[in-house]
Amino acid sequence: MNLWTVLIIILAFWGILYVLFGRKEEEEEGLAVDMFVIMWRTxxxxxxxxxxxxxxxxxxxxxxxxxxxxxxxxxxxxxxxxxxxxxxxxxxxxxxxxxxxxxxxxxxxxxxxxxxxxxxxxxxxxxxxxxxxxxxxxxxxxxxxxxxxxxxxxxxxxxxxxxxxxxxxxxxxxxxxxxxxxxxxxxxxxxxxxxLAPVLQPAGVEITQFDPKGPAINHLHEGDIIIGINGEQIKTIEDFLNFMNTTKPGQIIALEILRNGEKIIVKVPLGENPNNPEKGYLGVYPSQYVVSTIGYENIILPLAFALYxxxxxxxxxxxxxxxxxxxxxxxxxxxxxxxxxxxxxxxxxxxxxxxxxxxxxxxxxxxxxxxxxxx
Structure with a gap:
């Protein structure tokens, strides 16, 4: 569904709502509908x-x-x-x-x-x-x-x-x-x-978004978790950034990835860093991936993310x-x-x-x- 379709659906929704329930005078209580505004007072x-x-x-x-x-x-x-x-x-x-x-x-x-x-x-x-x-x-x-x-x-x-x-x-x-x-x-x-932090430990770098102009978009998926590069363990975003600062444009790196629970190796040729042409560029927006040290990850991790x-x-x-x-x-x-x-x-x-x-x-x-x- 493209942007124009979404906009047409939203506009149709508001048009129908205004025809059915729209009124000019504001009420002290209840539902009031104006153009692109619904207010419920109590x-x-x-x-x-x-x-x-x-x-x-x-x-x-x-x-x-x-x-x-x-x-x-x-x-x-x-x-x-x-x-x-x-x-x-x-x-x-x-x-x-x-x-x-x-x-x-x-x-x-x-x-x-x-x-x-x-x-x-x-x-x-x-x-x-x-x-x-x-x-x-x-x-x-x-x-x-x-x-x-x-x-x-x-x-x-x-x-x-x-x-x-x-x-x-x-x-x-x-x-x-x-x-x-x-x-x-x-x-x-x-x-x-x-x-919560005492029971959480870093366990890799999760890819949340891509730079459309970077090379990673052609090789990786959103949600991939980078746990190693060229045999070097990656646990934190700092580990990831420190490694990337040592790379050069055109260098091919081997990423150890967790994808849907499976470990795979993906080789990616690096581009040119837009802020420093002498450094390699992957083109990803990383976030810290963590695991629970005491289990109960289906409770602890959602709670931690919600608090964050x-x-x-x-x-x-x-x-x-x-x-x-x-x-x-x-x-x-x-x-x-x-x-x-x-x-x-x-x-x-x-x-x-x-x-x-x-x-x-x-x-x-x-x-x-x-x-x-x-x-």
Whole structure:
């Protein structure tokens, strides 16, 4: 099934859905369908959020205040990293992606990616809601959303009431989502490092993707596990990279591969490394392959991979949400802080400048990722 067929099916789905269920007025509860947006709202979870927020009100206020500090620090860090990666992308003539698209089943593993994204959305929105209620701000509803093909979740505060409260309370609410993502990422990393890492050991390098211009695509398969090269054992990605740094273009290497549980030898003539013409190039994107030292691999390995993607996605998306670009939380934090302390004629141009620079930085960093996806 090609890209155009998929797009036609998606557009037909949305067209039929809009004809059958579309309505212009938003309802406080239930299903609402607009063009390319489905929203399901409910008030049934508001009592649960109230219980958590009001019982530990002081904790959530401190949590929100720490979130403000983390939020502005993360904002500066993301801005710096995007500027840095933009210069690298320009220097490399837009061949290096500074920002990766998150598409389960395409750019990240399907099921682990979906698990990670669900955790991202739930902790992010729940944190917004809990901190809002701890500040006595009313919530209108909670729910789920589907934007074109991207699922999401939301907690809907009363925006009019939110505008009336002091700046510090608004900042706590805005910062709470990314704060929750970063905390979740750190918890996942701790579990991975201290609970699972001791029972895992590296056992080769798995091929996850190919460079279409590299030689490996004609000889190897995705999912192949490299366990040796030219008789030398390969257990870690570092082993693999160290060996490849000793190779030359045109050299034929013998790869010992695990494919569907069978060991085979595959000989591959190396190409020319695009970053260093004097070194050999295989053209693969490797990931670390691990095994359990205590067995139970059907439990331990999926749990480890799930925690890894929960860590990666919560950290990455949590930080990107702090990028100072409206409507992201970081953009709202910066915009409302500027309006609070500067005259409108000064604050507005600064906000527009951040929006312009932000859009430009995202474009420079995203174009290589989109090109790589299209091929």
């Amino acid at each position: 008030k049934k979870l508001l009592g649960f959020i109230d219980k958590i927020a009001l019982k530990y009100r002081r904790f959530w206020k401190v949590y929100g205040t720490i979130g403000i500090i983390v939020g502005f620090g993360g904002m500066a860090f993301v801005f710096y990293m995007l500027i840095k990666s933009a210069f690298i992308a320009i220097k490399a003539k837009a061949q290096v992606a500074g920002v990766q698209l998150v598409i389960p089943g395409v750019t990240i593993p399907l099921w682990y990616g979906l698990i990670g994204l669900i955790v991202v959305m739930v902790v992010h929105e729940l944190s917004h809601g809990v901190v809002a209620r701890a500040e006595d701000l009313p919530l209108k509803s909670v729910g789920l959303v589907l934007f074109f093909v991207i699922p999401g979740a939301f907690v809907e505060p009363d925006e009019e009431e939110l505008k009336k409260v002091p700046l510090v309370k608004r900042l706590r609410v805005y910062a709470a989502g990314s704060m929750a993502n970063i905390v979740t990422a750190l918890l996942a990393l701790m579990l991975l490092n201290y609970a 993607w929960i860590y990666i996605l919560n950290l990455g998306i949590g930080l990107m949400n702090l990028f100072p670009l409206i409507p992201l939380d970081g953009g709202r934090m910066l915009d409302e802080t500027l309006k609070e302390y500067l005259p409108e004629k000064v604050a507005k141009p600064i906000s527009f400048a951040f929006i312009g620079i932000g859009v430009l930085l995202l474009a420079i960093n995203l174009i290589p990722a989109i090109r790589n996806l299209i091929g």
